[in-house]
Amino acid sequence: MVELTVYSRDYCHLCRDMVEALAALRPSLGFSLRVVDVEADPELESRYGERVPVLEGTGQEICHYVLDRAALDAFLGRIR
Secondary structure: OEEEEEEEOOOOHHHHHHHHHHHHHHHHHOEEEEEEEHHHOHHHHHHHOOOOOEEEEOOEEEEEOOOOHHHHHHHHHHHO
């Protein structure tokens, strides 16, 4: 199963929106989802700053700020 990671912040409404949208897609697209708070890790906070949420899979950025469904579908199509 493919694991997707959302790098986020607790107070970020865009982050919540992306996580909710991905949670709704999980059953039909078959992936696991991990949410990482960038504020818990100084390296991640430095890397992402205010550029969250960022969706990644297998170390590749898929999209950021809002869920790009076409980019997600293209990514899943390439790795499956």
